[in-house]
Amino acid sequence: MNNFSIISSLLDNDFYKFTMQNAVIKLFPLAKAKYEFINRGQHSFPKNFDKILKENLNKMAYLKLSNEERIFLEKNCPYLDSSYLDFLNKYQYNPKEVNIFQRGENIQMHIEGLWSRTILWEVPLMAIISELYYKLTKRQKISEKKITSITKEKLNKYKKLQVKIGEFGTRRRFSYKVHKLVLKTLTEEGTPFFMGSSNVHLSHIFSKKPIGTQGHEWVMFHAAKYGFRIADRIAMENWFNIYKGNLGIALSDTYTSPIFFKNFNKQFSNIFKGIRHDSGDPIFFTKETIKHYKKFKINPIRKKIIFSDNLDPCKVAYISSFCKNKINTCFGIGTNFTNDVGLPSMKIVIKMVKALPEKKWISVVKLSNIKEKSTGEKNMICFAKKILHI
Template identity: 75%
Template sequence: MNEFSILSSLLDNDFYKFIMQNAVIKLFPSTKAKYKFINRGNHSFPKNFAKILKKNLQTMSNLKLSNKERIFLEKNCPYLDSKYLDYLDSYQYNPKEVHIYQYGRNIHIDIEGLWSRTILWEVPLMAIISELYYQLTGAKRISNKKLIFLTKKKIDFYKKLKVYIGEYGTRRRFSYKVHKLVLNILKKKGNSFFMGSSNVHLSHLFSKKPIGTQGHEWIMFHAAKYGFNLADKIAMENWLNLYGKNLKIALSDTYTTPIFFQNFNKKLANLFDGIRHDSGDPYSFITETLNHYKKLKINPYKKKIIFSDNLTPTKIASISSFCKKKINPFFGIGTNFTNDVGVPSLNIVIKMVKATIKKNKWVSVIKLSNIKEKSTGEKKIIFLAKKNLHLL
């Protein structure tokens, strides 16, 4: 790695980006997408931040899938066919797809290009922004000794709770080194209750199967193409058609949970192993989920809920207790593993804002979420969506 290189592997990214990329190549190969950086925390970026970030992105064009990495994917992700792996073999990041500007202390980032290509930018770009921010602001984290102690303490706590956990912390990690150290401890001490990491590169490094579901952009695009009312349903059907018996967790909050459940009919509820909760009150969500399964005469105790919204040990203990003997909880822990180092974590996101539907015509895409703060997109389209879905 040179002076301006934070990433050392093409697979240093979340698993769901690769499985969505495969889906996009198969079903929507000519679709273009636009993404936008959103600074939710109004963080103030240091002078020359954009310049250094651009230099980092230039080095990403040198990342290539290695033969060992391809073998790892073939062994652990058999549903990713050779045609897709050939595509990934030839894939190179193109920094020209990313436009970065700095005005004073504010950073503006736009990404544009074929959806099948630009889909891989979001997570590593956020990881780089996070790590560079801490480097350039001189942030002082806790020592490795204390980090190891805290991580082991959390693992012991989860062991006593007898809960299943995964690590989802790539995008807001303090640094690659912290991420790697935490994963090493999880691998050594996690035993059977540690399900794995969403980071494909580190999963390869520590010989674990990568884990993940879909991202909101998958359903957001379906809404632009097929309408808000049917987006969840068609997105789930397309997912099942591609992945069959694998990767059967549905994402529940792109257009609010009530709209999701309207689409989550008996056939889909039977075929999917469970649901992911990513926003809103978890206890209300558990109750809604139990009621929905019971209404469809499906035993909820045979299903899962993957929780992934700002999890802490206290929150996990409470949710786990609430789920007991009702439904099976799993926990995807992000920032609390990879950026619990004594400094405030960045509240930043990168979201798809537009996509082409027909003849290169750009259409705005939005996410409503269960809480207002997590909604993204044009206010006018958000209003129209809420009106259309009878959410006003």
């Protein structure tokens, strides 16, 4: 176990972490952040889990961006400029930013430091926790042959539906090996419907462009700095200023979709290529999105919705049949691709809980379209709801 390293590349992470990191360095270089591990599934962790987890984190300190990886980013992500790639060249994980405690079968974890540095921890940490959990609890998965055939089966369903799909499953994958196997199958068999993966390292291995834009923490930080009412708007404004229309998908549910649509004015509705849906009823959301575009005399068929909320072939069939000829779609499928191995998948998250935009720490919250996906301190959630009249 000790010689085994779960994360073997600095790029074994979701693409949106790098795009956000670039924006943070440019706009908020001195801001700090705190993150916390949330065990939604109440999983019981085996004895000494914390020690083995720390060993894996310590190994991450030696990861460096290789020349070949830099060339891959230059070629496939031209909007990540050379000043950012120079930063990434020098970047190394600092395990001192992560505190882990185990009490009985519970794991507590806090991450704290400059936002521009700590932003990269969340996804690989979750991937490590997931892989170690299955390894140390000696859970037996189905065979690799069966995993490949299940992936092909799903792919055939998506091909029949003629829907575009992406793979978003790094954070809760069964293991790196399974993730790689699934991606190999998707890359070899998925043309022209498979759009790529959010995992930058595996995108490099399989010569695909990585996909993704921004996560909820981008908007959550803006709420801490500028207030809940205008967080969505300023977050979009700043994003556009950095990327000039590239990576143009807006995230719709940090403070519920009705609040997002209030901020998604005519200018943004025109310049952003579409919206990501990550919580709540997808059909209701689609109707609201179409209504919103029509209000500004924008033809919805020129826009798209990226659906990414806990998808499987049944849900995709249901959503895509409703959206057909109304608005374009793409489906980001996570755990259902990378952790469909005959075992229950883990329900874990790591979320930003506090931000220090300037002089003092401010609790941050996310008010999803459904209560279960909301995060943050109860008092702050109440305060945000009051301010936003939710």
